[in-house]
Amino acid sequence: MADDTTRKYRFFWDLLGNIELGRPNLGQYARVEMYRLLQYTFRDILEQRFGADETDRIFYESGYLAGKEFHRNLIGPVADVNDFLKKLQSLMKELGVGVLRVEEADPERGDFIITIAEDLDCSGLPELGTQLCTYDEGFVAALLECFSGKPFVVKETDCWCTGDRVCRFSATMKKNNTAI
Amino acid sequence: MNDITRRILEQMAAGRIPDDIPGTADYADTLRRLAQYFASIQRFTIALSNGDLSQSLQGVTGPVAGGLKSLQSALRHLTWQTRQIAAGDFSQSVDFMGDFSSAFNAMVADLGAAYGQLQHTNEELGREIAARKQMEDALRASQNQLALAMDLSRLAKWESDLAADMFILNDHFYALYGTSADREGGYLMPFEVYVREFVHPDDVQVVTEVMKNALAASTELRTSVQFEHRIVRRDGEIRDIAVRFMAMRDDGGNLLRIYGANQDITEQKRIEKALSQQAHTDQMTGVNNRGYFLELLDVEIERASRYGRPLCVLMLDLDHFKSVNDTHGHAAGDEAIRTVPRVIQATGLRQSDFFGRIGGEEFAVALPETDLRDAVDAAERVRSQLAETPVKHGSGNFSITVSIGVCKFKYGDSQETLLQRADQAMYKAKQLGRNRICSAY
Numbered sequence: 001m002a003d004d005t006t007r008k009y010r011f012f013w014d015l016l017g018n019i020e021l022g023r024p025n026l027g028q029y030a031r032v033e034m035y036r037l038l039q040y041t042f043r044d045i046l047e048q049r050f051g052a053d054e055t056d057r058i059f060y061e062s063g064y065l066a067g068k069e070f071h072r073n074l075i076g077p078v079a080d081v082n083d084f085l086k087k088l089q090s091l092m093k094e095l096g097v098g099v100l101r102v103e104e105a106d107p108e109r110g111d112f113i114i115t116i117a118e119d120l121d122c123s124g125l126p127e128l129g130t131q132l133c134t135y136d137e138g139f140v141a142a143l144l145e146c147f148s149g150k151p152f153v154v155k156e157t158d159c160w161c162t163g164d165r166v167c168r169f170s171a172t173m174k175k176n177n178t179a180i
Numbered sequence: 181m182n183d184i185t186r187r188i189l190e191q192m193a194a195g196r197i198p199d200d201i202p203g204t205a206d207y208a209d210t211l212r213r214l215a216q217y218f219a220s221i222q223r224f225t226i227a228l229s230n231g232d233l234s235q236s237l238q239g240v241t242g243p244v245a246g247g248l249k250s251l252q253s254a255l256r257h258l259t260w261q262t263r264q265i266a267a268g269d270f271s272q273s274v275d276f277m278g279d280f281s282s283a284f285n286a287m288v289a290d291l292g293a294a295y296g297q298l299q300h301t302n303e304e305l306g307r308e309i310a311a312r313k314q315m316e317d318a319l320r321a322s323q324n325q326l327a328l329a330m331d332l333s334r335l336a337k338w339e340s341d342l343a344a345d346m347f348i349l350n351d352h353f354y355a356l357y358g359t360s361a362d363r364e365g366g367y368l369m370p371f372e373v374y375v376r377e378f379v380h381p382d383d384v385q386v387v388t389e390v391m392k393n394a395l396a397a398s399t400e401l402r403t404s405v406q407f408e409h410r411i412v413r414r415d416g417e418i419r420d421i422a423v424r425f426m427a428m429r430d431d432g433g434n435l436l437r438i439y440g441a442n443q444d445i446t447e448q449k450r451i452e453k454a455l456s457q458q459a460h461t462d463q464m465t466g467v468n469n470r471g472y473f474l475e476l477l478d479v480e481i482e483r484a485s486r487y488g489r490p491l492c493v494l495m496l497d498l499d500h501f502k503s504v505n506d507t508h509g510h511a512a513g514d515e516a517i518r519t520v521p522r523v524i525q526a527t528g529l530r531q532s533d534f535f536g537r538i539g540g541e542e543f544a545v546a547l548p549e550t551d552l553r554d555a556v557d558a559a560e561r562v563r564s565q566l567a568e569t570p571v572k573h574g575s576g577n578f579s580i581t582v583s584i585g586v587c588k589f590k591y592g593d594s595q596e597t598l599l600q601r602a603d604q605a606m607y608k609a610k611q612l613g614r615n616r617i618c619s620a621y
Contacts, residue, residue, distance in 0.1 A: 082269060093275065101254065101257035102256075129241070162241045163243050165243070166249065166250045
């Protein structure tokens with residue numbers, strides 16, 4: 001891999017830019033369809049080039065990177081798991097990412113089941129017969145790892161694209177503590 | 181479509197799941213999958229309606245199942261939130277669930293406010309309890325100190341139950357009186373029983389009078405009384421008791437309560453008596469010293485002066501006392517001095533007569549209710565008895581004599597003038613040869 005500091009597209013938070021400066025008239029918000037147009041055209045080309053599995057891995061790792069930066073810049077230190085989940089829920093609602101709900105949360109055992117309704121990626125998509133939110137899987141895995149200090153594996157079990165109406169994610173702490 | 185298929189479809193359209201789909205039905209496999217789908221949805225829905233959130237529709241897809249799973253997800257989240265609220269987190273809120281959100285969030289807000297109020301009340305209560313406990317501890321310490329002080333000072337407190345006309349006593353009190361609650365039949369005792377059983381017969385009147393006066397009507401809200409009397413303990417011992425009590429009244433003068441404490445002052449009295457005796461007594465001879473003799477004489481002079489009663493004084497002085505000391509030694513001289521009061525007492529002084537050592541070898545005798553002739557006779561008895569009484573000293577004896585001046589009180593006499601005349605008479609006896617009596621008029 002190329003030297004990380006010289007890569008052309010190395011991510012850093014400031015790369016998100018000064019929206020106020022850049023869009024004094026149109027402001028912070030854009031239509032969800034435009035976001036999805038960007039994402040799903042990416043998927044299409046990536047799949048053509050590298051196959052579906054590799055594309056899913058790329059999106060998982062991208063979501064993981066995003067989750068780490070999101071935690072570092074927007075969540076920060078929290079008192080406990082309850083505080084963490086409330087902060088996350090509030091941010092996701094405020095940023096329009098989705099409506100986060102918790103079905104189970106056991107930080108001791110390292111088991112979580114969370115749902116995201118009105119998910120930014122997939123809510124309202126046609127039924128495709130498969131889960132699509134691999135980016136979200138990586139995103140959630142990174143958030144849980146940043147909170148607990150332990151790596152997690154996250155799998156989407158229900159998705160709008162499988163006909164469900166919420167995206168359900170099952171997160172389990174990795175037992176051998178190896179990072180992804 | 182055959183009839184079997186039609187019947188199965190009509191059943192499903194009516195919302196019923198067929199028990200059996202025979203292989204002869206058209207699209208039998210598809211119908212069976214459809215029936216299984218309905219059955220899964222039905223089980224899941226029934227479980228949800230019974231509050232069972234554990235059922236899974238894993239593998240069952242489509243919008244219908246998706247909608248139900250979304251509902252299950254919302255209920256599970258609510259359950260999780262309810263647990264957080266129960267643990268004290270009142271910041272939980274429900275979003276995007278319409279009227280339920282409003283009602284639930286309002287309920288949580290009210291719960292939070294009530295909880296906050298309760299916590300505040302609890303904290304205040306905690307502070308109040310701590311303060312009260314401090315006060316109780318201080319009170320207990322104070323009571324213990326008081327009990328200790330009372331114990332050390334042998335104070336036995338008591339109070340009256342006026343309604344029952346009883347005194348309320350305690351173990352301390354009974355200990356002072358050499359008895360116990362078991363022996364006396366409890367801690368309540370009528371006043372007359374106390375007087376009959378414990379007050380010294382000679383002091384009954386005093387005690388009864390004091391209590392009667394204390395119970396009498398008064399405008400004073402508090403009346404404080406203290407007096408002393410003797411008691412007879414159950415073991416027969418007589419003790420001196422100091423009684424202090426306070427009678428409390430209401431605005432109408434009605435007696436409310438009497439609080440008192442008795443103290444055994446027997447030892448104190450004994451010491452006082454000893455000190456008094458010491459203050460009044462001549463160390464060498466044990467008789468009244470000059471100061472006390474003169475005090476007593478003043479009383480008799482006052483009585484004689486007021487009532488015109490006869491009073492005589494004898495002044496005695498040992499003859500040749502210096503020679504006694506020089507010849508026999510100072511110890512012999514002291515023994516000679518000690519002999520004089522022994523002889524005076526042996527000559528039969530009456531109870532009203534008294535005497536004292538008023539100088540080195542000088543004694544005075546006061547004889548109330550005595551005229552001059554009888555005083556002279558008394559003086560002669562002393563003189564002759566003394567002359568015949570050898571003074572024992574070492575292995576030998578020696579004799580002593582006295583010169584006595586006798587003087588009768590005249591109206592207008594003071595202590596000084598009376599004693600001066602007696603002294604002058606005594607000196608005249610010396611001049612006339614000693615060992616004799618001279619009178620002054």
